[in-house]
Amino acid sequence: MNKIAYIFSGQGSQYIGMGKELYDNFPECRNVFDETDKCLGIKLSEMIFEGNKEDLNRTEYTQPAIVTMSLAAYKAISKYNIKPFVTAGLSLGEYTALTISGVFTQSQVIPLVQKRGRFMQEAVPEGKGKMCAIIGLEEEKVREACNEALDYGIVEPANFNCPGQIVIGGEVKAVDMAADIAKKKGAKRCLDLILSAPFHTSMLNPAAENLKKELEDISLGQLNIPVISNVTSDYIQAVDEIKDLLYRQVMSSVLWEQTIRRMISDGVKHFVELGPGRTLSGFVKKIDRSLNVYNVEDLASLKKATIALETVG
Template identity: 70%
Template sequence: MGKTAFLFAGQGAQYIGMGKELYDNFPICKQVFEEASSSLDMDLIGLIFNGTKEELNLTENTQPAIVTMSIAAYRAFNQIGITPDVVAGLSLGEYSALTASGVFSLSQVIPLVRKRGRFMQEAVPEGIGKMNAILGLAEDKVREACEEAKALGIVEPANFNCPGQIVIGGEVKAVDEAARIAKEKGAMKTLDLPVSAPFHTSMLKPAADRLKTELEHLEIGEMNIPVMSNVTADYITGSKDVKDLLYRQVMSSVLWEQIIRTMIRDGVTNFVEIGPGKTLSGFVKKIDRSLRILNVEDVASLEAAASALKTEQ
């Protein structure tokens, strides 16, 4: 029997009403939403279920909202007896993965990611930086394009999502130039992303430094489930390494494709995306179509995933 990995959604997957069905049907989910709201001393529940898209899309609101919904979905799934062999999350999702593993409590992680969102939002003034997805170009060619555009400013690979999808970020002129060069090198398409800052680049160091100060004060728990790091694409060896990896994560490339390939190498055949949307499921499918890919974001998907995995146990 193959191993099972839980993958936690990152920023960008949010939508108004996410988790409402779980909240209405599972007392454990209602409890998660209420605890998260109270840890922030704000009506997070109202924002997620009935707020405006514009308000939810503010990074400092998005991050606690996604982690709340993801942990609610995780606890409902866990309650029916499904446990993962390994967990990982894309960028912000790593905080959900660490919470599922026991490193953070819910009342710790929700205020932490709200601050992380604010720090990231404030690190680079609007209009200075941007991100662009390069589609259909090999990693070495994307790196070359960034190198050749560096004369115009900072530009770096930010996310290695899956074969043929690499996101770059940096200063506007340099990113535009790197995207132009990427097209010359054979990229099928380049696409500007609707984000407020060049996440996962060296330009986010001010945010990383502020986050480091917040992390220093936290008393964290032990990992009960193996967690993989975005920074190293390898297993986090213990709780002692968590704070440094999260500090580095803000300004380092997200090695998502490599994380999935490492899991496959280690015998994972079932991938369950936990939280809003199916973005990560799409990435996994592009890496290996033979894998079983499931998701949990509402009652129907939870029941389908539980039924699929229980037949295998």
């Protein structure tokens, strides 16, 4: 059996106009955007389709916007009766994966990720933290660079994206020092990322605590599609693990490369990135070039993916 994985985009993949073709052509997709507007009491769909980048890039709007667009992409491909064997999402994308699995409803997840975005934005004062992508250096040496820079402040691995791309985050001086050390250890490049806070580091502990309180009152549905957690790079075994995993996810490294490798070891050969952009598709190809990778974000990509996948499964 040819197994299919659905993977969901994280923060940073947003762009003005994302999902507009799906909204215009499929009532199911239009309903997703309309439901988000209703949940939040604002016209987020207008901001997504014709707003300005500054507003869309505010984390408290970015997060519900990406989840909305990703859910719309899922509704579009679902019309073709394609079924995933497993699902996962990068950071924020994990919330979309859990929603399509049945754990959250849209009316639960949209206000939740808006609050998550606000908590993450407010956790670290502007200018105190940063993130940097270390390119072309193996994991062990990146960890060494972080450890050697700890005298200058907090710095930790935040995202293990794919071979040769690990993102570190923490206090500005410590991240800069770790990047300098990484270059001396052989890193090809160190690229500062434009993000409002050092996500997935211990500096986000206040955001995690606030999120924990929000999660307490939410009743969860069932896991109808297996989901692999960012925190463990393993399958979520039971619904009662989910709240703790999402609490830990905010301040823990995202084990994305390990997640994809777990899927590959379980026989997945087809990966479909649902949502804005093709960042995750690029990561998957860097992990294993022989895999079949598709994305769905507009009519052309939907057509290409569904034609390729109609004989799979």
